[in-house]
Amino acid sequence: MNLTLKVWRQAHADDRGEIKTYEANDIPEEASFLEMLDIVNEQILEKGDDPIHFDHDCREGICGMCSLNINGVPHSKEKGITTCQVHMRKFRDGDTIWIEPFRAKAFPIVKDLVIDRTAFDRIVAAGGYVEVRTGSAVDANSVPISKPDADAAFDAAACIGCGACVAACKNASAMLFVGAKAAHLNLLPQGQPEKDKRVLGMVRQMDAEGFGNCTNQYECEAVCPKEISADVIAKLNRDYAKAAVKEAVGR
């Protein structure tokens, strides 16, 4: 199939950036979206030009590295997948495809479609863990966890930290990401001792990084490649309110 690509090109963080047009010809429909970009890049390289830079690694939907806005939607309009899982058979011959980076103040552009998501790491460092020194754990079966609780924790833990939720939100809010991590740990008995500290720390770091507020429009849920439910945001708000009150009254 033959396609026209409109791609965001930006030489470095301080460059203004612009959309450039590329023709992608003879693309096999079995190819993945990123393989299509590989083919286009080979053609760009043949001409001696700088190839389109984009982040990618595992190419099987789990590392969270790939991060393209495809026709205005993070990871494309298909439900429940990452950019690397988009296949060309979903497009039609002659289509024009717009490719842009995930955009958010807290995700500065490094080059072209590559962004800096280290803000997410700093949010996790602010409380997204259980403090357990290696070697101090008790036997794994000494704390039974009901299957529904374990399953709910897993659903939240499935987050791959790609940032699509932020990119889809008009406010660039990170509430789905933070809510998912908080729910994963707060739903488990292991996460209880640090529950309050966790939500206070992570939410404050989220604000400090420049992510926006949540206005409950659930664009995040719609694009999440792991289909994490926006319920985690409601839970985060509850857990945060309780923790903030306890902090205010000094308990």
Added chain:
Amino acid sequence: MSSLNSAIPPGPLAEKWTRYKDSAPLINPANKRKFSVIVVGSGLAGGSAAATLSELGYQVKCFCYQDSPRRAHSIAAQGGINAAKNYQNDGDSVWRLFYDTIKGGDFRSREANVHRLAEVSSNIIDQCVAQGVPFAREYGGLLANRSFGGAQVSRTFYARGQTGQQLLIGCYQALEKEIARGGVTMYPRTEMMDLVKVDGHAKGIVVRDLKTGKIESHAADCVILATGGYGNVFYLSTNAMGCNVMAAFRAYKRGAYFANPCYTQIHPTCIPVSGDYQSKLTLMSESLRNDGRIWVPKSRDVAAKIRAGKMTASDVPDDQRDYYLERKYPSFGNLAPRDIASRSAKEACDDGRGVAKTGLGVYLDFRDAIDRLGKDTIEARYGNLFQMYNKISGEDPYTSPMKIYPAVHYTMGGLWVDYNLMSNLKGLHVLGEANFSDHGANRLGASALMQGLADGYFVIPATLPSYLVNETPGSVTTSNPAFREAEEAVNARIGQLMKNGASGTRTVDSFHRELGFLMWDKCGMGRTKEGLEEAISKIPAIREDFWANVKIPGSTSSLNMELEKAGRVADFIDFAEMTCHDALNREESCGGHFREEYQFTEEDEDVKSGFTNPGEAKRRDDEFSYVAAWGDNGPGKKPELHKENLEFEAVTPSVRSYK
């Protein structure tokens, strides 16, 4: 040729690790703070080591090429992690896990290391559960298990089909906790370009900041490499696109020995190749073999009709199907180990009975499991894997069987290490897939996660003091001339790569593809003396062409992914040559290394007695019961072979039969 000292502690096998820990040197907390440690790689091995060493008080610097330590390729492991918990009461024990691993590795691993691995396996599960890793559970709230290849017990813990992800996130969270505390300094998007040796000891690294292109030195009291495997030497593999051998190979160039590179694991259940544009292969978890049945048509004509689209799998009646693993290995059936399952798929396809369009594919069929257990149960067990398959192939595995074919997946070979996980270079320690020690010639499923975490959480924290107690903390800084020399070498190499810049004629990927296809053809599932010699004779021409004609636009002072790939491919070319030398040297078949000249035939006693089948791998213990550790001899020269003889005290190497 010299022999190597593996530093295995004395005493009976089952007591070695306990005795070692009782007598190993300790460093008091106040002194630990004075020592600095460099960890390269942030996957299960590197991340767990960095976090744990920081908890103990060491000053840690951790480096990864990804934009976050959470993205290391351990994340892609699907099926599970083994541990000798015996929660199922099915007869499992440390001894059985040890024995299965030794046998699974075709008696080419080191007994003492493997036993230690089996011993600490239980602690790993405890640690991960305490971190909040959401392993699968039964309705009673206790942990669930499933079976994996090469074992007759259920000892695999799992988190749906995302076990690696969940373990890595647990490990990453521990790492972030230590980063926040100030114990670990993290350097993402940073690639190790060289190892720095001072007076024969590894004392630092030279790195490139991938965002700015800046070359920088880091000194420490010791260096830990946890940089994964080299599967991408074959171009197409299940590895992530960025996985590479550069860090380990740079250490090799600085004098570290590289052990058993020819032991490469071809995973039996991957989605078949569909075209030239393909950039990677996708694994379908081995856990699918718990319920899926592997088959091809008995008749070549039927297979040809399927390939031509004139018939489908459901048109083939049961008596016309060859469930070849169940037929050949009745006691293990579809759960035969990976090397055996892969070779059997190749045999069936070489026999003209493949079912994918290219002829290279066999069925993995869930029809009977769905009939027996219902679609809901199968969906609960494998839903995300079925979805992944559907996304890639466009086919629905609930109604028509998956098509699978073997692909390069894991590499058992790696930098040589002793019992302390220290290389022959003092101060250089190597963990996880990057070392060679635990899986012999073939790794069993769900054992990679176990080994990575064992090395990082439990082994290196106990063995590192053995090296550090003899060192003066902080004695080497980056002002040592060795750092300037290494930086100059790195800059010179980058300069050489960039020389042709935009005027080069061939892309990095085109070289990588050429090398990979040569390796897959000559050093893949079946190897011969002639084929390996041919590969060895062709690689120098690829190298020459690469350095003369590679095209790399852009600058060295900003993000330049072509330059990153070029550096990695340059090392893959040299590494491939060493791998072929190793495969040529090893005139036997064992595990993932199959030399076609060495296989069982109808003439062999073990075949006549029915113990094994013709075509199975034939080891030659008298001559090859050793670890082949290769030392660099300079550019274009055959590497030098050093041997570590494998001594078996507790088990007797036997013909490996899964019948």
